[in-house]
Amino acid sequence: IFLDEIQECEEAITALKFLAADRRISVICSGSALGIKYKQHGTSYPVGSVDYLFMNSLDFEEFLWAMNVDSDTISMLGGLFRNKKYDTRVPFAVHTRMLSLLKQYMVIGGMPEAVQKFSDTGDYHEVDIIQRRLYQDYINDIARYALPNIKIKAERCYKSIPLQLSKENHKFQYGMVEHRGTSAKFDSSIDWLTSAHMAIAVNNLSAVDYPLKSHADSSNFRIYPNDIGLLVCTYGYELKAAILQDSGIETPSADFVLGRAKGGLYEALAAEILFKRGYEDLHFYRNKAGTVEIEFVIEGTDGIVPVEIKAGRKHSRSLSAILESENIRYGYKFSSQNIGMAGKKITMPIYMLMFM
Numbered sequence: 001i002f003l004d005e006i007q008e009c010e011e012a013i014t015a016l017k018f019l020a021a022d023r024r025i026s027v028i029c030s031g032s033a034l035g036i037k038y039k040q041h042g043t044s045y046p047v048g049s050v051d052y053l054f055m056n057s058l059d060f061e062e063f064l065w066a067m068n069v070d071s072d073t074i075s076m077l078g079g080l081f082r083n084k085k086y087d088t089r090v091p092f093a094v095h096t097r098m099l100s101l102l103k104q105y106m107v108i109g110g111m112p113e114a115v116q117k118f119s120d121t122g123d124y125h126e127v128d129i130i131q132r133r134l135y136q137d138y139i140n141d142i143a144r145y146a147l148p149n150i151k152i153k154a155e156r157c158y159k160s161i162p163l164q165l166s167k168e169n170h171k172f173q174y175g176m177v178e179h180r181g182t183s184a185k186f187d188s189s190i191d192w193l194t195s196a197h198m199a200i201a202v203n204n205l206s207a208v209d210y211p212l213k214s215h216a217d218s219s220n221f222r223i224y225p226n227d228i229g230l231l232v233c234t235y236g237y238e239l240k241a242a243i244l245q246d247s248g249i250e251t252p253s254a255d256f257v258l259g260r261a262k263g264g265l266y267e268a269l270a271a272e273i274l275f276k277r278g279y280e281d282l283h284f285y286r287n288k289a290g291t292v293e294i295e296f297v298i299e300g301t302d303g304i305v306p307v308e309i310k311a312g313r314k315h316s317r318s319l320s321a322i323l324e325s326e327n328i329r330y331g332y333k334f335s336s337q338n339i340g341m342a343g344k345k346i347t348m349p350i351y352m353l354m355f356m
Contacts, residue, residue: 001019001026001027001028002027002028002029002030003027003029004029004030005030005031006029006030007031007032007033007034008031012029013045016046016049016050017049020046020049021049029050032141032144032145033141033145033196054197056110056226056275057109057110057112057227057229058110058111058112060102060105060273060351060354063105063108063110063115066116066119067101067104067119069101073094076094077090077351078355080339081352081355081356082355086339086340086341087341088339089340090338090349095338098349098351099249099336099350099351102269102350103244103246104118104244106229106243106265106269107124107127107229107240107243107244108124108127108229109231109233110229111130111131111134111227111229113130113134114127114130114134124237125237127229128233128240131229131230131233132233134230135233135234138158138198139155139158139159141196142155142196142198145196146192150188150192153177153185153186153188153189154189154192154193156177156178156189157177157189157193157223158225160176160177161223161224161225161234162234164176164223164264165231165264165265165268166261166264167260167264170222170264170267171204171220172221172223174186183219190221190223197226198225198226199223199224199226200224200225200226200271200275200282201221201222201223202222202224202271202282202283202284202296203216203218203221203282203283203284204216204222204283204285204286205217205283208285208294208297208322208325208327210299210303210304210327211299212281212283212297212298213281222267222284224267224268224271225272226275227272228265228269231265231268232265235257235261238257239258241257242257242258243258243265246258248336249266249311249336249350250310250311250335250336250337262311266309266311266350267295267309270295270296270307270309270350270353271296274296274298274307277354277356279298279356282296282298283297283298284296285306285322292317292318292321292322293318294306294308294322294331295307295308296309303327304327304328305328305330305331305332306319306322306323306328306332307331307334308331308333309335309350310333311335316333319331320345323345328344329344330345330346331344331345332346333347333348334348334349334352334353335347339352
């Protein structure tokens with residue numbers, strides 16, 4: 001039995017426990033804002049009887065499948081990353097094509113309907129129409145599922161994300177949501193957006209040390225949307241053209257439209273890719289003086305790994321400074337450059353994030 005939009009029927013949610021115990025049938029449920037709707041109505045939730053699967057939009061690797069990139073090419077790239085072959089470069093033709101496809105992914109995003117439309121027609125304008133409708137659907141979902149005292153504030157926070165990422169410092173500022181806005185007024189709205197998987201929150205670290213969670217500052221954070229295509233569509237069609245025509249990721253854009261938004265857009269792309277790879281608890285590091293800034297710091301099997309996204313600037317002084325720590329074995333610099341390694345710094349093409 002497949003029950004869609006199950007949050008609309010509280011009795012069905014309660015019945016899941018008994019259906020699971022009965023074992024004569026398999027039950028699959030889907031719905032919007034699951035987990036939020038339950039809390040609002042005090043539904044008797046079947047704890048211990050349900051397995052969870054969160055459905056993201058397509059990640060970049062799935063986008064490559066939709067664009068008919070052959071599996072041998074993807075396997076070859078994955079092998080270079082996973083086997084740590086830092087002295088082997090990606091063939092020039094493949095490297096160039098992957099960078100081009102990544103820019104397409106930024107413009108199209110991973111929403112299935114948008115990807116299908118582009119696969120069928122190759123028409124960016126038709127994709128843009130779909131994205132704008134889906135973006136409005138998201139706004140409507142806030143009005144539909146958020147509590148009355150949260151919905152207007154959550155909508156304002158969500159709509160402010162493009163502005164937050166267009167400024168030089170991408171820290172989320174409540175003053176950009178509302179004049180003299182405060183955390184006391186809008187904190188619950190941010191929590192709602194992240195709980196509904198409409199946004200990804202990345203907290204700053206007071207120190208790059210184990211465990212990262214214990215050094216996270218929840219009052220200093222950045223917010224990214226869950227789909228890069230929906231973010232880009234909010235800026236306008238001209239920005240999409242600028243992204244597609246941009247020459248290099250790490251070089252400052254000469255296009256006025258792309259301009260200062262470039263760094264924030266590639267950060268949002270990286271946050272989305274990492275989130276879809278299972279890094280749901282992301283952090284960044286920016287010291288108080290603002291002289292050292294690392295876009296993402298993650299924990300892996302090799303310990304703490306700093307991840308720098310070179311968008312709009314060529315130098316990586318911050319990564320070099322962080323790598324001086326004896327507690328960090330290596331760090332990544334993702335840009336449009338090919339594979340390479342210098343000391344503890346590993347350079348990777350930004351599309352390789354799909355294998356992190």
